[in-house]
Structure formats: structure tokens, C-alpha cells
Amino acid sequence: MQVRHLAGGEDLPPMSADEPRVSRAEALHVQVARHIRNEIEAGVLRDGETVASTRELAAQWNVSVFTITEAMKVLAAEGLIENKSRSKRVVRAPEQPRAKGEIRLRSPRVLFVGGYAGSGKTELGRILARLTGWPMLDKDTLTRPVLEAALELLGMSPHDRESETYLNSMRPREYEALMAAANENVSCGNSAIVTAPFLREFKDQAWLDRTEAAFAALNAQVTVVWVYCDATSMHGYVRHRGAARDGFKLSDWKSYLATIDLDFRPPVPHRVINNCTSSAPLQKQAADLLAEITAGETV
Structure with missing residues (x-):
């Protein structure tokens, strides 16, 4: 099978018909470097920690050792x-x-942080939490163990995120638990960072209005954040994290992309964080976002 190349000699793995094409502006080593940088800034990789070997990283990212070497040079x-x-x-x-x-x-x-799978919303949430000291409430972290146990008890795959049973019976309970945790924190006078896809919720004007009103009654302000990421960057990240729940998406990436709208934005005032390879570093965008929403509000 023929190996593909980018300018500068960078070799790419063979491309299937369902994989997004990589543009020269989004070289693989730049994508890998960006994701590793995000993991460092989010505290997933800590100061002094030994990085996996070049070959291990190449296997994780499904790229060549040359790509990893170039990414390491950038970092x-x-x-x-x-x-x-x-x-x-x-x-x-x-x-x-x-x-x-x-x-x-x-x-x-x-802060409600939403976005498609692999957009980088959890990384953004972690960076914001480390900068502010506010609790980080992630849907998967809070609900996945119970959700997967419930699915197994029903004789279903614990990784199911597509069936009608999950979408209509399980998913609403996940978001109910997530919102209850956010309310608990705000009732105690704490700010909070809440991360989840919010794909249905951010499209629902009534849900957004109810949520804003509910928190306003607790003397809290709501900020809606949408994390945008192009298809190529998302594919690389989803593949890298290796979560079993992503198997359905990765098995037919082209079909999955046909079900989402990369141009979607919430129908209320919101901030967009661009996590594409060519965008400003996620860390800088997080700091800018905080500077904007906390200006004149600190005590």
C-alpha cells in the first residue's frame, strides 16, 4: 500500500475512503503536538513525568515515528x-x-462547555478548572460507571450510545445528574465548570432559557461555551483517546460526520473556542475567556 507524504517529507498512514483528508496547514506532527500540549496544560501530563517512547506514541496516534519526532521537536x-x-x-x-x-x-x-466528541471540551474544562479552582463537573466522569452498569443489567453493551433505549431513557438521566451536581455547587455559592456534549440541550432554546432562569434564581450567571473542532482534528483525537464508546463513530467516520453539523452554534449569546490545529493555543483562549467573564467581578 502506498505511503502518502506531506511537504517536508512527513509520511502519513494509508488513507481509507472514510478518513478525512489532512491539509498542509494541518500537518500531522502539528496536530499531535497540539494535543500533547493540551494534555500538559490540562494537567493530564505533569511536570517531570516521563513521556511514552516514540514508538509507543506512534502506535497511540497511528502515525509514523518521524511524525512523533517532529512533534517532539515542536514541544x-x-x-x-x-x-x-x-x-x-x-x-x-x-x-x-x-x-x-x-x-x-x-x-x-x-460555564457550560459543549461540543462534539473529540472537540477538546474536556481539556478546555480541565484547563479552566486549574486556572480558577472551580469544580470540574464532567458528564462522563460523574455518570459513566452507573450508566454502564445499568446498560449491562439490561443486556446491552456498556458502550452503547446510539440505541433508542440509551437516547430516550438513559441519556436524560445522565444530564439530570449533571445538572443536579451543578445546582448543588451553586447553592453553596460556588462557581462551576460543566462539560458534556450538550448537543440536544444547546439546540433547545426552551432548555437554555429555563437553565439561565434557574441559575439566575440562585444569583448565578450562565456562560455558554461551544468548542469547535474541524473533522480532521476530531478524528485524530477520538482515535487517540481509544474510548470504547467511540467505536461506533470510528467504524464508519464518514457516516458519523454526516449526522453532525460542524457549523452549528448555540442560539443564545455564547463564546466559541476554536480547537483546530491552526487556531490559537487552547491555553491562551481559556485565559482570554476567563479574563472576559471575570472582568470587574472578582472579590
Whole structure:
């Protein structure tokens, strides 16, 4: 099978008919470097931690060792990766974003962060949580163990996210639990960062209005954040994280893309975070977002 190449000699894995094409502006090593940078900034990879070997990373990302080597050069130039030897690299992020103390606002702020699978919403949420000290409420973290156990008791796959049973019976309960956790925090005077796809919710004007009114009754302000990511970047991230629940999407990526609208935006005032390879670093966008919503609000 013929190997493909990008400018500069970078080799790409053979392309199936269902894989998105990679443009020169979105070279694979740049994509890999961006995702690893996001993991460092989100605290998934910690200062001093040894990075997986080149071959291990190449297998994880389904790319060549050349691609990983080039990605490591980018991160090394940024001071995020230090080459200790030919076979050992470590994370160098002594100034990893971490709130020196929780940012307290005059009234609690609830950030609802939504986006398609692989858009980077969880990474954004983690970065925001590390910057603010606010609790990070992620739907999968809060509900997945119970959800998967319930699906198995019903004789279904624990990784099912497409059936009518899941969509109509299980999914609403997941979001009910997520919103209850957010309400609990706000009732205690805490701001919160809430991450989930919110695909139905962000399309539902009535849900958005009810949610804003409910938190306003608790003297809290709501900020809606949509994380945008192009198809190529999403595919790389979804494939890399290797979650069993993504198997259905990856088995026919082209068909999955036909079911989503990459141009969708929530029908209420909102902020868009662009997590495409060619966009500004996720860390900078997170810091800019916080500066905007906390201006004049801190106590």
C-alpha cells in the first residue's frame, strides 16, 4: 500500500475512503503536538513525568515515528519537553496553570462547555478548572460507571450510545445528574465548570432559557461555551483517546460526520473556542475567556 507524504517529507498512514483528508496547514506532527500540549496544560501530563517512547506514541496516534519526532521537536522548542537521552523525554512545565486560590466572583458563574466528541471540551474544562479552582463537573466522569452498569443489567453493551433505549431513557438521566451536581455547587455559592456534549440541550432554546432562569434564581450567571473542532482534528483525537464508546463513530467516520453539523452554534449569546490545529493555543483562549467573564467581578 502506498505511503502518502506531506511537504517536508512527513509520511502519513494509508488513507481509507472514510478518513478525512489532512491539509498542509494541518500537518500531522502539528496536530499531535497540539494535543500533547493540551494534555500538559490540562494537567493530564505533569511536570517531570516521563513521556511514552516514540514508538509507543506512534502506535497511540497511528502515525509514523518521524511524525512523533517532529512533534517532539515542536514541544521541545516551546520548552514543554526535555530530551534527557535518546530514549527518554520528560515533561517540563513547572508553571503548569494552577489557581493559587479559587477565583471568587460577586455571584457564582456556571460555564457550560459543549461540543462534539473529540472537540477538546474536556481539556478546555480541565484547563479552566486549574486556572480558577472551580469544580470540574464532567458528564462522563460523574455518570459513566452507573450508566454502564445499568446498560449491562439490561443486556446491552456498556458502550452503547446510539440505541433508542440509551437516547430516550438513559441519556436524560445522565444530564439530570449533571445538572443536579451543578445546582448543588451553586447553592453553596460556588462557581462551576460543566462539560458534556450538550448537543440536544444547546439546540433547545426552551432548555437554555429555563437553565439561565434557574441559575439566575440562585444569583448565578450562565456562560455558554461551544468548542469547535474541524473533522480532521476530531478524528485524530477520538482515535487517540481509544474510548470504547467511540467505536461506533470510528467504524464508519464518514457516516458519523454526516449526522453532525460542524457549523452549528448555540442560539443564545455564547463564546466559541476554536480547537483546530491552526487556531490559537487552547491555553491562551481559556485565559482570554476567563479574563472576559471575570472582568470587574472578582472579590
